[in-house]
Amino acid sequence: MTRPRPLVPRPDQADTVRTVGEFGVIARVVARAGAARFAEVGPGDDAAVVATPDGRVVATTDVLVEGRHFRRDWSSAEDIGHKAAAANLADVAAMGGTTTALLVGLACPADTPTSWLEGVASGMADECAPLGAAVVGGDTVAAAPGSEAVVLSVTALGDLGGRRPVLRSGARPGDVVALAGRLGWSACGLAVLRRGFSSPLAAVAAHRRPSPPYAAGPAAAEAGATAMCDVSDGLLSDTGHIATASGVVLDLDRAALVAACLVPDGPLQQVGAALGTDPLAWVLTGGEDHAFVATFPAGTTLPAAWTVIGVVRPAGTAAGVLVDGEPAEAVAREVGAEGTGHAHFG
Numbered sequence: 001m002t003r004p005r006p007l008v009p010r011p012d013q014a015d016t017v018r019t020v021g022e023f024g025v026i027a028r029v030v031a032r033a034g035a036a037r038f039a040e041v042g043p044g045d046d047a048a049v050v051a052t053p054d055g056r057v058v059a060t061t062d063v064l065v066e067g068r069h070f071r072r073d074w075s076s077a078e079d080i081g082h083k084a085a086a087a088n089l090a091d092v093a094a095m096g097g098t099t100t101a102l103l104v105g106l107a108c109p110a111d112t113p114t115s116w117l118e119g120v121a122s123g124m125a126d127e128c129a130p131l132g133a134a135v136v137g138g139d140t141v142a143a144a145p146g147s148e149a150v151v152l153s154v155t156a157l158g159d160l161g162g163r164r165p166v167l168r169s170g171a172r173p174g175d176v177v178a179l180a181g182r183l184g185w186s187a188c189g190l191a192v193l194r195r196g197f198s199s200p201l202a203a204v205a206a207h208r209r210p211s212p213p214y215a216a217g218p219a220a221a222e223a224g225a226t227a228m229c230d231v232s233d234g235l236l237s238d239t240g241h242i243a244t245a246s247g248v249v250l251d252l253d254r255a256a257l258v259a260a261c262l263v264p265d266g267p268l269q270q271v272g273a274a275l276g277t278d279p280l281a282w283v284l285t286g287g288e289d290h291a292f293v294a295t296f297p298a299g300t301t302l303p304a305a306w307t308v309i310g311v312v313r314p315a316g317t318a319a320g321v322l323v324d325g326e327p328a329e330a331v332a333r334e335v336g337a338e339g340t341g342h343a344h345f346g
Contacts, residue, residue: 017117018110022140028118030135034125037132038100038159048136050101050157058158058165060091066149074193077116079208081123083288084152087232089131090212090290092158094230096166096221098214099131104138105153112150120152131214163221171227171246171295177310178302180216180292182206183235183261184279187286188268191275203267212290219303220294228294234285234341236321236328239293243319250295251322252310254331257283260307281337284323 017025030043041049062084064070070080085102092099102124108117121135128134133156143149189207198204212230220228227246231238235257239250261283262268272279295312296302313322321328321340332340 029121032121034134036134054160058097061155062087064152077119078123081120082127082209085124085127088156090230093214093217097158099133101136103155107151166228168245173314175295175312178306180305181213184282186288187282200267216305225294231291233287237341249313256309278335281335285337
């Protein structure tokens with residue numbers, strides 16, 4: 001990924017973090033944070049207080065680094081706020097829970113426009129609002145001397161609503177594998193942006209602002225899902241986590257995936273044809289759509305958002321992922337993908 005260009009060539013010095021100051025920035029950001037339904041004490045004290053109706057707390061953290069997870073020349077501040085929140089809201093939903101609050105840690109250069117930070121806060125608030133969640137606290141610090149990158153660390157807290165948490169380790173032979181949400185769209189949009197284009201708009205928008213089907217997570221838990229995770233690093237990679245944790249093989253059905261994810265003459269096919277890329281590569285290995293993959297006992301009536309895309313088989317000699325009986329790695333190579341998904345230190 002190329003070095004990100006600044007949001008504006010010459011920031012308004014009256015609007016930078018350096019000029020406004022830490023507490024001025026906090027006041028402006030908090031004004032856009034929204035309200036969390038379960039927050040008894042919000043921003044402004046040493047810590048927030050959030051009610052836990054279930055008696056248990058789902059907790060997760062994601063870190064977004066400028067230049068690796070977002071670029072300010074590709075995405076608006078609001079886009080980045082939506083994306084940062086979505087990554088965490090999806091993780092809570094993948095446990096069968098609903099997010100109640102977010103905590104945000106921010107490191108940024110002193111010349112970062114305060115108005116840009118307000119935009120990030122607005123994007124987060126808008127992504128959280130339908131769930132009744134909001135940012136209830138956090139911390140702001142100056143970036144390391146010489147660093148030009150913004151870093152966002154977002155922690156989400158969630159409630160299970162009396163449901164058991166759905167783990168990665170519960171899949172059993174005979175279960176079906178099912179998908180909720182779309183796959184490959186964010187990776188397709190990233191491929192477009194990397195080549196200096198901004199259309200088709202639907203694919204680019206999917207990369208800038210993922211659309212996780214949050215309600216599908218709790219619905220899967222209610223329906224008896226045996227294992228679940230969100231697809232943040234690629235379907236083959238993330239189903240591999242379920243296979244390893246459960247000691248089974250997940251055998252995915254290529255035709256079912258094509259039917260579920262590749263709309264005829266849709267953006268993925270259009271971009272794939274233009275770039276000489278098999279769109280199935282994005283479906284199988286593309287990340288950041290934050291769809292959900294889960295396993296259910298055979299015969300389960302699946303919630304409306306879910307589609308069967310495979311079956312769970314005994315592990316035999318080793319746990320892993322197959323596509324139509326073929327090893328995931330071989331299928332990834334066949335469709336031209338570099339590996340089975342995103343590797344953070346690869």
